[in-house]
Amino acid sequence: MATLDVDIQPTEEKRTLTLRGHVGFDSLPDQLVSKSVSQGFCFNILCVGETGIGKSSLMNTLFNTTFENEEVNHFQNTVYLRPRTYNLQESNVDLKLTIVDTVGFGDQVNKEESYKPIVDYIDTQFEHFLQEELKIKRSLHNYHDTRIHICLYFISPTGHSLKSLDLVTMKKLDSKVNLIPLIAKADTISKCELQKFKIKIMSELVSNGVQIYQFPTDDEAVTEINSSMNAHMPFAVVGSCDEVKVGNKVVRARQYPWGVVQVENESHCDFVKLREMLIRVNMEDLREQTHTRHYELYRRCKLEEMGFKDTDAETQPFSLHDVYVAKRKEFLAELQRSEEDMRQMFVNKVKETEAELKERERELHERFEQLKRVHQEEKRSLEQKRRELEEEVNSFSRRKVAAEALQAHMLQSSITHTIKKDKDKRN
Numbered sequence: 386m387a388t389l390d391v392d393i394q395p396t397e398e399k400r401t402l403t404l405r406g407h408v409g410f411d412s413l414p415d416q417l418v419s420k421s422v423s424q425g426f427c428f429n430i431l432c433v434g435e436t437g438i439g440k441s442s443l444m445n446t447l448f449n450t451t452f453e454n455e456e457v458n459h460f461q462n463t464v465y466l467r468p469r470t471y472n473l474q475e476s477n478v479d480l481k482l483t484i485v486d487t488v489g490f491g492d493q494v495n496k497e498e499s500y501k502p503i504v505d506y507i508d509t510q511f512e513h514f515l516q517e518e519l520k521i522k523r524s525l526h527n528y529h530d531t532r533i534h535i536c537l538y539f540i541s542p543t544g545h546s547l548k549s550l551d552l553v554t555m556k557k558l559d560s561k562v563n564l565i566p567l568i569a570k571a572d573t574i575s576k577c578e579l580q581k582f583k584i585k586i587m588s589e590l591v592s593n594g595v596q597i598y599q600f601p602t603d604d605e606a607v608t609e610i611n612s613s614m615n616a617h618m619p620f621a622v623v624g625s626c627d628e629v630k631v632g633n634k635v636v637r638a639r640q641y642p643w644g645v646v647q648v649e650n651e652s653h654c655d656f657v658k659l660r661e662m663l664i665r666v667n668m669e670d671l672r673e674q675t676h677t678r679h680y681e682l683y684r685r686c687k688l689e690e691m692g693f694k695d696t697d698a699e700t701q702p703f704s705l706h707d708v709y710v711a712k713r714k715e716f717l718a719e720l721q722r723s724e725e726d727m728r729q730m731f732v733n734k735v736k737e738t739e740a741e742l743k744e745r746e747r748e749l750h751e752r753f754e755q756l757k758r759v760h761q762e763e764k765r766s767l768e769q770k771r772r773e774l775e776e777e778v779n780s781f782s783r784r785k786v787a788a789e790a791l792q793a794h795m796l797q798s799s800i801t802h803t804i805k806k807d808k809d810k811r812n
Contacts (some may be wrong), residue, residue: 425479427530428668429510431562432484433503433554434539435491436461438569442624443537444484446637446648447660448473451626452484461489464502468531483531491550500554507533507561511683518684532680534671535598535663536562539569540586540619544578547589555595561679563598563671565663566590571621571654572639572646579621586619600662601670614662620655623648 432440441454453469468485485506490499510531517528536558540551558564566586571579590597597618600611625648629638637648648656663671692712 422478424526425481426672427481427483428672429483429531429534430485431487431503431507431533431536432539433487433490433536433558434569435541436489438539438541439624440486440537440539440569442626443539443567443569443622444624445626446624446656447664448482449626457488461492463493464489464499466502466506470529481529485533496550499550500557503554504557504561507558508683511680512687514680515684515687532675533562534668534675536564538564538566540566542568542570542574542579542582542621544574544582546585552589552593552595555590555597556593559596560682563674563679564596565598565659566619567659568619568621570623572623572641574621583619583621598671598674600667607666610666611662614658617655617658620659622656622659623654624656 430444432444434440436457441452445451445454450473452471465488466485467488468483470481470483473480473482487503490503493499510533514528514530514532517523517525538551538555538558540547555564555566568574568579568582568586574582600607600615602608602611602615623639623646625637625639625646627637627639628635629640629645629647630636631638631645631647636650639646639648647653651657692708692715
């Protein structure tokens with residue numbers, strides 16, 4: 386069979402042809418929509434904020450439902466993350482929603498490492514997805530993606546400035562997740578103070594180099610609204626699922642003695658803006674940014690640690706086998722070094738133990754010799770006392786015998802004298 390040699394010109398321009406009739410590939414968008422709807426969607430929200438700041442209430446209000454909620458006290462020793470997944474359906478669209486709560490955040494006296502469990506959790510979800518990608522038999526089409534798509538950071542409405550904990554935590558998170566700051570319980574601060582507080586927050590974020598999520602403006606369909614919403618950041622929100630009758634209609638609001646704060650009234654809070662930007666306009670962009678920006682950064686760093694690198698026109702394409710062999714040699718060399726270090730450590734430990742045992746043996750021997758000398762001295766002393774006691778006993782015995790002899794002699798003399806005296810009386 387003859388072979389054809391085809392020279393491909395890299396600078397050849399693409400030609401545009403005119404179709405003579407309807408072909409049908411204009412239905413690709415419809416096919417994509419149909420496939421996406423049949424597969425369903427997933428969306429993962431991370432809520433970071435102090436206990437009792439209104440995270441659960443806002444989630445219930447945002448999705449117009451009531452999620453599970455456990456009462457948490459302010460006496461948690463550590464920060465831990467509690468993810469919960471729910472299956473929601475609106476019209477014919479299925480959404481697998483995961484809400485991750487930061488339990489105990491900001492409740493400790495020492496808050497220096499409060500951000501670490503959050504960062505570790507985000508990295509763990511990236512690692513799980515990366516491990517799934519690297520499998521020989523992958524099933525990404527039905528894999529439950531748990532990567533965090535958006536982090537809602539709840540700021541206390543102090544009206545002054547951000548806490549150091551807020552700045553440190555947001556700085557650690559901005560390169561790992563799409564970050565949107567929120568002013569929680571915005572109904573506890575006046576409008577004038579709220580506007581100044583927003584300006585103060587954005588100023589501190591910029592001065593500390595904290596990168597928050599910016600709604601995209603490259604799509605003409607949403608450029609105007611997203612540009613406008615970027616200027617409203619951070620959003621001041623109020624959450625409530627309570628229904629209050631205002632005039633002739635029932636609205637979700639918070640009832641106070643001095644009046645009613647309507648959740649969906651834009652003159653009262655920014656809840657509607659948040660819902661519009663987060664769910665109705667930019668949810669897919671948040672998912673895309675998570676994959677193309679934050680996950681790719683994590684993936685690139687991990688693969689570089691494993692020895693992989695990109696190639697260019699001047700370098701030869703790398704071989705997975707060569708990379709494996711090189712990493713295996715590196716691992717074996719490291720393992721050998723570790724074995725040598727452990728062997729040397731073991732030898733040193735044995736020597737130290739032997740020295741300690743010899744020192745203890747010497748101390749015991751000295752103690753034994755000392756006790757032996759003390760024993761011999763005590764034995765000599767006892768022997769001397771025994772001899773003295775025996776001499777005293779012998780001396781006592783001699784004196785006793787002499788005393789008994791003297792007593793017997795005196796008794797005999799007395800009897801003889803008495804008999805003689807009786808004889809003299811009779812005569």
